[in-house]
Amino acid sequence: MILKNAKYNFLVNEHKSRIYGYAYFMLKNKMDAEDVTQEVLIKIYQNMGKFKISSAKAWIMKTTHNLCIDYLRKRNIITNKEVSFDPMDNENIFGNQGVGSIVYNFPDVLTSESIKKAIRALPYKLRSVFVLYELEGLKYREISQALEMPVNSVKVYLLRARKELQKQLRNLKLEQVT
């Protein structure tokens, strides 16, 4: 019992911010993120013997991801467009404009809020990979385990997420100008 509590305390202190951060970006709502975080923490306690401490990060993020999906389904937020996003599609995300031909002024200073807004505007699957890799510090293999997708798909999603984020930031700047 003491060992179980010690293990639980270690895991909670180690991963609580990661769980909340991921849920916050995926659900775009602090209340729901808090609910998901609580549920994940309870699941960690209940399933303590079912995963090794070495693979806890992937297990926890997979659980968090699945709960986020459940919440989004309940809220009907996942649109058909987002679900049908194809990572292998090599369409230029900048549309018909070539990168070099875009006339824009990229914001000189990126505020924390503008970045958060742009991340939240990413399509669901790109957002999950981007948040896990860039913000939560998971490796390709861990993301692959958590999201149950091949490592190559993770890499493709990440690249596309970075491009899409840049596009969102440009759009934000354009909105501010107009």
Next chain:
Amino acid sequence: MNQKLENQIISVAYGDANIWQKIKIMFLAKKNKDVAKLLSEYSKTAESVKKLTVNFPDGILENLNVQPSKTKPVKSSMAPAFSFILNRPVLSAATVTAVLVIVLVLLFSGRSQNNYGYTEAQIKLADKQVKQTLALVSNVFNETERTLEKDVFVNKVGRPLSQSVEIVNNLFNGGSRNEKLN
């Protein structure tokens, strides 16, 4: 600008690229304004993303039925090292083995030394003194036993006792003679 070059620029900006890609993109950025501009934009975004933090609301833990201990996590400089070891089973096993070996070595090496810090000569002297003390005590007991046997029992107890018995015998003998005379 082709897709491959753009992907490489993104990788360099986010710090994923290898050294050759970095050199290549840096070189191209000096020659081409578009590459430099794109690299600058992505680098700015990457830098901002890495600085991004989401504060964990502590109220979540307070409302939780299954609460972890209230002790704050120790933010020691050793925490990443512990985390690094604990996350790798092979390293964990090696660390446990090393700790066990160290403990056993310390235990067994400590056995050959006396734990009180006395020298060998001091121990021998103490041993000798203990033997002398015991010998003295033994002598006292022997002397006491001899005194009891030879002086106290014989002279102080045995002799008066036998004299008393003799007197009683004489008295009895005298009494019986008087009875015969009567």
